[in-house]
Amino acid sequence: MTLTPLRTVVVSALALAAAFATPAGAADLTLTPAPAKAVRAEGAFKLSAATRIHVAKGDVEARGVANQLADLIRRSRGFRPAVVEGGPTAGAIVLTREGPSGEAYKLDVSPSGVTIAAAQRAGLFYGAMSLWQLATPDETKGPVAIPAAVIEDAPRFAWRGLMVDSARHYQSIATLKATLDAMAAHKLNTFHWHLVDDQGWRLEIKKYPKLTQVGAWRVEPGAARAYPKYGGFYTQDQVRDLVAYAAARNITIVPEIETPGHALAPIVAYPELGSAPPDASKMGDWGVFPWLYNTDDATFAFLDDVLNEVMDLFPSTFIHVGGDEAIKDQWKASPKIQAKIKELGLKDEHELQSWFIQRVGKTLEKRGRRLIGWDEILEGGLAPNATVMSWRGIDGAIAAAKAGHDTVLSPHPTLYLDNRQSASPDEPTGRGKVVSLKDVYAFDPAPAQLTADQRQHILGVQANVWTEHMQTDARMQAMAFPRAVALAERGWTPEGGADWSDFARRLPAEMARLKILGVAANTVPFEPQPTLSEGEGGKTRLALSTGLGLGEIRYTLDGKAPTTVSTPYADELDLPAGTTVKARSFLDGQALGRERSWTLTPTLLHTRLSAQLKLCTEKVPLTMVDDAPRAFERRAMMFVDILNPCWIWESADLTKGAILSVRASQIPFNFQVGADRDRIPLRAPATPGGELEVRAGCAGERLAAIPLGEATKNPGLSTITSRLPARRGKVDLCLSFTAKSVDPFWAIDRVTLTPAN
Template identity: 40%
Template sequence: MRIIPILALILLYPLLSEAQKEQLNLIPKPDKVTYAEGTFQIAPQIALYSTEAFVQASALLQEYPQLQTAPLEIVKKVNKKVQHGIRLFPAEAADKIAADAFRLQIDASGILIKANDPKAMIQGIYTLIQMGMLSDDPTLLPQLTIDDKPRFSYRGLHLDVSRHYMPMSFVKKFIDIMALYKFNYFHWHLTDGAGWRLEIKQYPELTQKAAWRTHTVWKEWMDNGRQYVQEGTPNASGGFYTQAEAKDLVSYAAQKGITVIPEIEMPGHSEEVLAVYPQLACSGKPYTQSEFCIGNEETFTFLKNVMDEVLAIFPSEYIHIGGDEAEKKHWKACAKCQALKERVGLKDEDELQSYAIRQMDEYLQGKGRKLIGWDEILEGGLTKGATVMSWRGEDGGIKAANMGHDVVMTPGNYLYFDNYQTDPRTQPEAMGGYLTLDKVYAYNPVPKELETDKAKHILGAQANLWTEYMPTYQHVEYMAFPRALALAEVNWTSQEARNWMDFKKRLQHHYKLLQRWDVNYYRPSYNVMSEVLFNRERLSNTLTLTSEQLTPNIYYTTDGSTPSHHSTPYTNPIDFTTTTLIKAASFIDSARVSPVEEIKLDIHKAIGKKVFYNNNWEGYPAEKELTLTNGVMGGLSYHDGQWQGFTKNFDAYIDFERREEIKSVAMRFMQIPGPGVFFPGEFKVFLSDNGKNYREVGSLKNQDDQSNPRLTFKTFEIKLEKPQMARYVKIVATNVQKGFLFTDEIVVY
């Protein structure tokens, strides 16, 4: 009778082994994990041994939950006496461990971590710490060996503290989370027009006045005069970090394997400096420009003096000087700048900016440091040792790498975490854009267009947190996490080892960690999202429904009724060959936990017909002439390739090639005022039999509030009182706001 249970256990063993493997759930995913049988129980006051090189790193083990070690014993020579407990030892030649790699081995004797240098050892220790945090019982660990190394040497996160000052306690917390997920560079954006945040003793007014402004919220300050006030003014808002605080942060981060890169903006984004030292502006007056006067030698005296104090605080090899978005009109009108141009033989203002960048680059190189800046520093030429951060897409990074410059990839459409991370209609106001967790995860920092032998110049990737719309540290956390965890795996794990669904499953276990750290992370939404694939041959729509949950529970209807838990459960993509209105929602048991999403699938007369433009699209071609009659609706972002953009009036017509009965004509438009996208002022429809003589059959005027900052959609539809025959359908939509009109489909019935 015992044969059956024993046989069952034998059959179940492979499943139990697989289940054990799944429990690891590390982020980023390790390079190689080899499992052994059994577990290791961590005893109280477990012995701790380390060689001299890893003594400082050993202190990080205090972050391991429920781990209590005996006093550290420093080992001068590894021998048989130290074959148990926790051991932090150097790699030997026979171990075949790469310079930047580590090996974490857990067996019956204890825990052994080997590495070649302290930085790699720190990553091994944090792997162990994360294992403990993820475990229900941190004192019981599976026996295994992890061999791991990073894909990229630069794994960065950026934080803008100029637009909104962040308390040092939060900055350290940010560093803590970065370390756990194997980031190794913290880009600290300390100065910008909204406030100077670092004490410079030679220029006290930078923190006595340029660090303080009239309004707490950046947007309110921008809309109300952009003035700075003296520290101590009753309504002053802002703050700064003393040099002692900054040095303490540098030391704190270094202990966790993180290098702090300061950014001191120049030559643009410097209106806060010029407000208190107006002699450094071309005009000589405060509040007149954002760019330093390049022709004024005092500018470089100031910048180099500031840099001397910065270098004394930050030992980082890289020093960031910004270099982006400088408005050059002031230099064109400045006698000093023009005299400098003539004196050193510069042909234009791009080369004038390049001159300024080279001055600082040569100064930094003379101090044993390297300049890093945004991709605008390429304009006008760049010195040999400079490194580029490519933010305006990947083109700047590709150009710089092909020129032999090192590059950190940080393109806005993949790595700007100030973009909306889900449906903007449900979120606090953000800068704009649309960057979901899966899109971050899909990013590959090595562009396909890059010359093969230049890939070595891609050091890694960095996400940027610009805080214009993040007034508190809780809001920063909301925008950073969990997207930063996706980037952690992009930077660390090899491209071929990454898998979105595998990451998404592991991520479920890390929400517990973020909760324990009291991180105000973005919670995955239950809201139903739809994807429609239109088949032009079959004239059918295949609808896929999902949500941000790992296992969505969605019910839907097609009869116009509101879905309930008794409605049809969604299981697989559905094919529709007729015009259909689908209503769908997410449920937990019988409770609806999302709004009802309505998806209109149109199989209309204009599909496949040619569109002729009297005013062409600008900047956003989508699928060009095919866009507006391809049967495909746009999504939540005008970057998705289905929204066509117009800066003039929309004016186009469709040729049906024969007379057709026309009952209605509709177009959907998008509005999001932040980036200048608005509904049309008026929508008009005309019909014609010959393409020359048109008759107006209807018009609609927009009545919506165009000051509402949220993303909204509106369908303008003209329904004819009686069907009319016509060969040509013409639509005119007026661009009264002189911004962008975005539309995705002309729907004709």
């Protein structure tokens, strides 16, 4: 990508947005992102094994796109159309260069044939992706009728990105390729690859082998310390292969090499690079670390060498240098660095970071590259051609654009896909704030605070998949998709074309396509979730809802799988104990998400998972995974505020007293939270192992103090049981643990509160 095409595409997209609107007649098209203009026509094109894809003789690029289209059709329909050069084109799919420029394309589908027209390869590719989507409305194999339509399309923004963090948790090349396939199918064109952080260095650098020999591996904390080291890295050959794979799908990979902070891993590998001695044991921690590169000439020589190898591998115009969350304590404490500030005539450490970033930027400029960094690089001044990625809300983007700098909007929390997607306890591990698919779709990447001229500096939009709590490839993909598809539409579709209801209508087709592409997308927000309470006559009252409220829920009570003709859920159900309820969500007659099943038992009625309890505070809420047992798939997930591990069972009925059973585990406190660690409330224990305290309200009377005893010797889940006294009326039970220190801390998995007989 270069500056001129970026801005040209933005302007052309805005022009299309003003000129075109998608008419109601195109409502049966399941094309995502929604195109700039789509007009339905009569009839359909029959795609079958006999269909041919035609390209002009000698057009190597068009033939490559045609083969990609044929391969995708084979994956989804089970047959592969032949690709031919020249010859008669009646009844065929034809790729022609007589079309719009850049990433724009025209797709004409009629009963007699299909034409994909674009001047450049990118446009041909996106036209092919649109045709494949229209040919893949579901997972059905065999021939398909593609609705006749004329589509004229171009992107709203030129940078349509997804960042994947491979530094915190390592993903396989196969998973990254599947992610690129899903990005390409939805016209995302920038893969920001976070390769370096405190927890690991993932990129092979030939001149500095210890970066991967040492810096790519860490010892996990807690019980996991007894397991093999965690880590991995990508060889330069693997990177070249992935870069080529992405380029064939019109995706530019932008690498990120963090400076000057988030640098513990390289400093562990080469301690002379640091401002203070490194502590390798902290590589298994999360949070904001104090280790920064020093400002010695030898350190810049190291960074120059690294960046030159990076630029040899990645042809992208932009190279990301981080620049975020650089705590300056070590710089403040270093006489050598304080002398450097004085020598350079700088005001403070913020200006030193600006000088640092600009010096790194000169290495990039020598090879015709452009520096991009997180919005902290604005502090202390910025090189004229530097680009700002705004993550602390949109203020950084606004400031950058007003100052004449190009910018990409990537704001926390809306576009930080490590936040959970619904309040369901079935959500994968991650941050506790709910950022739903609808929330992502509602984000407009063009701030109203900017003038039309200033908006020209908005290159585009990007969502970020930070993987601190995404320990597996499947969890990474589940957190990214389908929210990345919502982002794709907001980055591509003209401003006036955004329509949540229409986007939601297309979701069954989108989920089917993601499955075909090998992506483990999250279905939990679509699925029925139960709420149980005491019903009339000793029955159990069941209420069903979904995280997004889309479509309808249908259920059965006879053990059969729910279908589109099963009973629709309308209101709460009072059902006898032992009833098995099966439920599933449907949208326009198509299943959306998995079938769910519950057998109504007294234990189920009286049990709440930690995510179904109320947190006493929400300072840093996380869904965390236990550190034991060794088999990862057997580890429990627990919802907890790490700065105040405390839970509330609201409106507990203690009229007859109750038997309280709590399943909990002790987890290492491996969080770099600075002074906040000292503010975590600790109640002094009365027994050597501490107690589970139960109070009537968090500041109220203590109803029980249950010694943890032998549970303290168990690295996995333990069950703690006690009788609670009878008490009039309903009460909010507040559950917390006493402890001498915050490490380790206890977290609740589930609570069962059974009325006493």
